[in-house]
Amino acid sequence: MVGLNKNILRSIIILSYIMITALILSGISALFSYLNTGADRSSMLHTEIQKVAQYTPKLTWTPIQNEGRHMDSQNLIALQNDYLDAWYVKHIAYKTNKTAGIKDYYTDSARTHLYDFIALNKAENVTIEATTLSHNPTLDFFSEDGQLAVITDRDVVEYKRVFKDHKLVLETTETANYKIVFLLEDGFWRIRHLVKENQATFKAETSKVETKNLSIKGINYYPKDTPWNMFGDEFSREIIANDFKIIKQAGLNTVRLFVQYADFGKAEVKPEKLEKLKQTLDLAETAHLKVVLTLFDFYGDYSVLDWSLNQRHASIIVNTFKNHNAIVAWDIKNEPNLDFESRGKSNVVAWLDAMIHVVKSTDTIHPVTIGWSNVASASILKDKVDLVSFHYYEDLDALDQAIKTLKKKIPNKKLVLQEYGISSYNGIWKPFGSSEEDQANYHKKIQDIIAKNDLEFMSWTLYDFTEIPKEVVGRLPWRKNIQEHFGFIRQNGDRKPAFKHMAKP
Known part of the structure; x- marks a missing residue:
């Protein structure tokens, strides 16, 4: 037993010596390396x-x-x-x-x-x-x-x-x-x-694009099961191709798609996202549909130090697809005026001006627009854009006059009613909401206003959605349920009465 203890003690001493020696050699090596190389x-x-x-x-x-x-x-x-x-x-x-x-x-x-x-x-x-x-x-x-x-x-x-x-x-x-x-x-x-x-x-010289022969009769599009995540893991060519066929047969000629800034990789645009977008544009071309591509979705910083990143992001996407036959227009951002209060109007407008220059200096052929959330903001940067786009979810009785007023402010450019619609939800969270019949009457009436005022148009949206991300309307159930029922087609794939009023016959 005594001999065994001595052997154990001897082994511990030898092992400790080896470890100390290794540590000393490692320290000397690290010092030598540091003295013989540039600073890290x-x-x-x-x-x-x-x-x-x-x-x-x-x-x-x-x-x-x-x-x-x-x-x-x-x-x-x-x-x-x-x-x-x-x-x-x-x-x-x-x-x-x-x-x-x-x-x-x-x-x-x-x-x-x-x-x-x-x-x-x-x-x-x-x-x-x-x-x-x-x-x-x-x-x-x-x-x-x-x-x-x-x-x-x-x-x-x-x-x-x-x-x-x-x-x-x-x-x-x-x-x-x-x-x-x-x-x-x-x-x-x-x-x-x-x-x-x-x-x-610096004076930005940007080309003015002729739009008098442009015809946009379209719809904002997301697949039914992947709204706001169109280019994610569940991306499906088959679903998109079938939806584009439905849209074309309904008498429309354009879809509005969205590129989310962070999802696409910010300044380092992800090749796999570009490939999915290319496939989608190819499917649109096959279906004889044009595409209004909205950039910078879900972006809301506008910090001056972010501008070079934003410029790189937009330049890569626009340069990649500017020659694609499906592209009909670039939309700088969706509803940027909603950020006026939190980010400052002057900051947002300056950023928009800079991004317009980026896009127009990269692509001199296709028109550029901004998707304002209301008529009141639509005249901002009117001299910089080629198309004036606005959204309208207010009282239809006031729309005709709003259009006339806007035309007086901007007499020489095409107006695009880029988003409009009404939810058919009237459940527990909004028991006195609109019915599907009310929705159909709404779309029939607004198509009459569109035709009367010779507007380009893009409705919201093809499908009722099964899930709305919290980033879109928050977590409140009454807001999410209402947002889920703007479509012309129900969640089960059946067409609602409004479907026949997607376009003016």
Whole structure:
């Protein structure tokens, strides 16, 4: 027994020695590795700076023909990333009047000016919300030792909003050229000098699309069992193809579809979502239907620092499908005026203006519209859109006059009644609601008003739905039950009396 205990003790001592030796060697190895490599950039980043990966303004390099040493693609990408990061941390600093992150992207001499400017703004209670949307850099010089680079960035488009004592005092979009000198320090391309030249007010030049021959007689569409989740795991070509056939046979020629911003991947648009959308557009073309595609559904931030992400998202989708035969128009956003109170009207309108420019500069052929929730908002940005779209769920007796008033404000553009309808729910949560017969009479009457005023139209919606996501109308059962019964077709697939009034005979 004594011998056994000695052996156990000896084994424990040997094992402990081995473990201590391994730990010492591991520590020496880690120290050696640290001393022989550049700083770990991810460990150096502040919380604010980690958001740099979410800053994606459009950037187009001119062909590389610089003086000095040739710059390979790896160095060019590193320079580009640090350059955009430098813009981003400066935007954050000017918005928050804090200096976190500045030292990682500006040299000692360059950051002195930034610190002084931030200190002055803080003292004067001034903040600046800004972003850049477009860069066109040219590499002018790259030193032989790989430590210095010079670029000229032309026609930089920068939007900014200046606040004094929390009140907006200036809103402007500018274009300018920049001359930038970079030094490579600790693995970062830091800005040593930045000189601004040729500043001017940016004037967005967007094409006007002819719409006089456009005919939209349509319906807002979601599959019966997957409303607001059309491109999810239960995506079905067969169901969509059959529904499009029903829509076409009802005398309609257009469907309105929705691209949800987060669902499609935000700035990094998911290829699998694009593929499902392509298949849907292909099915529409086969059914001889056109598509109004609504972008940015369920998006509601409008933060200036989000604009470059939004721009990238819209550019990818519009560029992917602008030549598809099914596309008839782009709808920037559904009912953005509902965000006026929570996000600020000026913020929302400025964002819409910027996204109109993004879409129209990407696709110069198809018209652009905005899906306003009411007639009162429909004239906002009327000079920027090609079609004026509004929704109407109010008293039909007031619709005719509302249209006449809107036509006086906007006499030269087509009007689209983009959403309208009435629920046939009259159950426990609304015992005195409308019946299916009331719904049929509603659609017959509104079709007469549409024909009288020569409106384009898109009703809401093909089916009664079995499930409404809480994000759409909340959790209250009386709201959900009403929303479930706007369709022309019942949940069991039977057609309601209103079906025959989907279009004017």
